[in-house]
Amino acid sequence: MSSSGYPPVRAIGRGAAWYRGDCHVHSIHSDGELTPEELVVRARAAGLDFIATTEHNAAAAPGVWSRPAADDFLIVLGEEVTTRTGHWLALGLGPGEVVGWDHRPGDGGVEACLEQVHRAGGLCVVAHPHAPYPSGDFAFPLAGFDAVEVWNGLWASDRPWNADNEAALTAWGRSLAAGLRAGSWRPAMGNSDAHLEGQIGCPQTVVLAEELSTGAVLAGIRAGRSWIAESERVDVSFTARADGRVAGMGERLATRGGRVRVQAVVRGVPAGTVRLHTDRGEAHRAFLPARGAGAVRWATTATDSAYVRVEVRHPHGHMAALTNPIALD
Template sequence: MRGSTLSIPGFPPVRARGRGAGWYRGDCHVHSVHSDGELTPGELAHRARTAGLDFIATTEHNAAAAPGVWEQPAGDDLLIVLGEEVTTKTGHWLALGIEPGQVVDWNHQADDGLIDECTDQVHGVGGLCVAAHPHAPYPSGDFMFPLQSFDAVEVWNGLWNSDRPWNADNEATLAEWGRSLAADIRAGAWRSAVGNSDTHLEGQIGVPHTVVFAEELSTRAILAGLRAGRCWIAGSREVDVSFTAAVDGRGAGVGERLSTHGRQVGVRAEIRGVPSGAVSFHTDRGMVHGGSVPAGGAGVVEWHTSVRDSAFVRLEVRRADGHVVALTNPVILV
């Protein structure tokens, strides 16, 4: 995979300065003037920095990033992941971490049996395949492919309501993904949830974005964190969440497994940057615990469970009007 070692002249570096192992904020669904967006790559990079992002992915429709377009905007403080929005007649998907000049075939649809061949083009170079906006309200927006070929699901897409970036389409995707988790975790092949802005216009980038734990700020490490589900979704840079489960002094975070040995598990959510709203914990039994966001927008909500009652636990944080401002992938209990 190119992202592991090599940078190629004319294309953005595969590694940025970063902070070593830690949490990085990024938006993996971005369009520029080179497909149907209104901003140049330079303008997008500037706005990404202003939005507090550490990385973005360039995902033009059915096209590779052209040589010389993204190299200079990347700099050494912003990682640019090469990608493509594969726009088919029966759904769109994101190919992330592809090679310079690589174009993934988009001439396929749900009933022709070609989807695995196409996702193999991405997996073959170490890339990631993401089901994009599965319930988007336009022709070809509904995602009709089986999810087994995909690594992640874009449960939160911000495009259609920039001033109110949570809508019924996102709600439907979140519910669908949430219902599938129990069976997928038992099968050992669950797909992580991600959130992206699907930026086309001014003011959209980073709303929402995905916060990923990675060993470094590189294409390889970011994709590994997304693939493992070591990530959560934030509605803005102001929102910060820490979500963990612990037993006998041992803890695990989002995307990780916690061996409980049948003992009681303490679940803890630390929340900052949400002035008012509600916190809810979800397991394979649905929503099991709820509370209010602490006064002042910062504080801790705790709960207890066991592996007998919960195969996993995940977190949602919503405003008073019900719109999501943060949600996490699950901590898996075994």
Template sequence: MPELEFPPTRVAGRGRDWYRGDCHVHSVHSDGELTPEQLAAGARAAGLDFLATTEHNTSEAHGAWARHVGDDLLVILGEEVTTRTGHWLALGTRPGQVVDWRYGLRDERVGRHLDEVHRAGGLCVAAHPHAPYASGTFMYPYQGFDVVEVWNGLWSSDVPWNADNEAALAEWGRSLAADIHRGRWRPAMGNSDTHLAGQIGFPHTVVLAEELSAEAVLAGIRSGRSWIAESAAVELSFRASAGDRSAGIGERLEAGDAPAEVRVDVRGVPSGTVGFHTERGRAHHVSLPASGSGAVEWRIGTADSAFVRVEVRHPDGRMAALSNPIILA
């Protein structure tokens, strides 16, 4: 039997930058309809820099990707762990590693498998928490998980946003202030959950990473230095400053008693709305011009909230982009 060749863990020559990627993708190696070759082509067409192979309960596809990557696409090894009471993504697993899925909430076994992934240097993501089918609804507490998938594209028939995503975002948003206060908050991410042609990258996560490598991308996701895009047509920049200090998404701004000046630059959302969210909910919103491009500024004091995050929506309320928070202190 020939030795399997696994994809490289780093793309050479790609330094610190914002990288676009989809970390929930299925192929013919589980219940998807596309081959790895077709998925790689789809990822490139969607403007992605990386993807994660996350077949259901198997590592069979790990050795199928090496021939389809080059100097423009990183493939991160992983698995979708489909337990009886919720699914989760194990990202950054070892080549050939399979994480057990044969348990449910009452078995009290999920923690040991989260630890298994963490020991391998990987990331654990609560997947599609409000998926509308048996076993898909996430019943575990988020404790022990690193990230929450608040935006999943699979179950939206025409656009990658629906009521299940709205519920997942609201649940994550409600706990954010308390988690930040405790010093341990879980970033949000978005993925396509691709099974069919034309799904990959809708939506995806945009990550600030030190290089285009599995380790650096996962570190960026883990720290919350990321935002979620409906597609590559949407661009977002979000920073806060106070005096000579500034911070970006997932970072901490030491503002002291000074108010934070927040600026958002958006492209690709015609006549959309930029909403600023704090621990008090949506605190301010501004409309974008018909061109879909614009800059929005706002001021907030640290006494008003411990964080600020951004949602960009289309005129009909559909999500176009959302960010992880900037922490205010």
């Protein structure tokens, strides 16, 4: 157990790499059925390197999450701010820090809470913006939020991808071009919203971080250096090249007006479909072989495409993976 009663903010010996995590989980200390120890065991089994504590309107209690902490696994302190007009995740809070929930659009309360999280160096994430239950539909302005949970896996045991996620993805995709031009775009995240056995890690956000620490992981998410996977079985790499330069997810590629060569390498989606999207919609589609692994290549220009992002879907249409965009200048 950490001497402070809280998990450490940095894992030992974990340098720059792609790390898999789930930033929306619930334990018996809110409305989940698993203990923190059970959640960490199952997170490791799902191939995760980190999780975030997001109990409803409550801070992580001292001692509760330090017991399952380990040198090679990161536990980020957070909260699901559960209001009457939408839910959001406050990630990277200080020990014992609580964010108020009794606010509504137009009263100035959410803006003060967002500022509180940002002062702590934390991240504010719109949670399941089209959830089909009272208070699930997100009604707050997006200004001040850092990312959007476009894939929520609460019903992952029987519906790994549903109409609510599709609606969130569509709305997010429509906002990308204007957001990238203004420098105010919000990266996509995917989390399980685990409450029950068998849910954690479906989906998971895969983040390029300088180290496995709270600060580095949140910085990677904030910058969009991330993608979303249905499970650890799915792997995606995605790059764009022009005139000897290369860019990855969340980055900008200076093209100097030349051709841009895009490549997506996918594993773990048998007979899946790889779809390349730009600000003009779906621009290219390719099919993976039955073994589920393959590379898709495509060419464009910054004139034709303000950005490129990737979706990988199963033959039945459910999502297997999706990436944040590469912007083309």
